[in-house]
Amino acid sequence: MRLVVDLNRCQGYAQCVFLAPDVFSLNGEEALRYTPYVDDARRDQVAAAVAACPVQAILMDDVVDDARDDVVDDMMDDPLPAAFDVHH
8 A cells, every 4th residue: 555645734743653653753853754655464553543643644545556566575675765764
């Protein structure tokens, strides 16, 4: 499944971080980092995080294709690739 976070809407309440810490994290006090593709085994955990967002900044979308599966597999090996790491 694919996650999209509206970072302009996100206010850093971090409810998603508490409910799905393997998917969402804070960089500093307010900068949200997240894994945009998550395997279906985490669906309930991610759905709870989406529902808990007080400003409804997180969208969860079912993406079904083989290319996405390859991306998810790669991301599981390196959950924060350099493209998403603000320190690079």
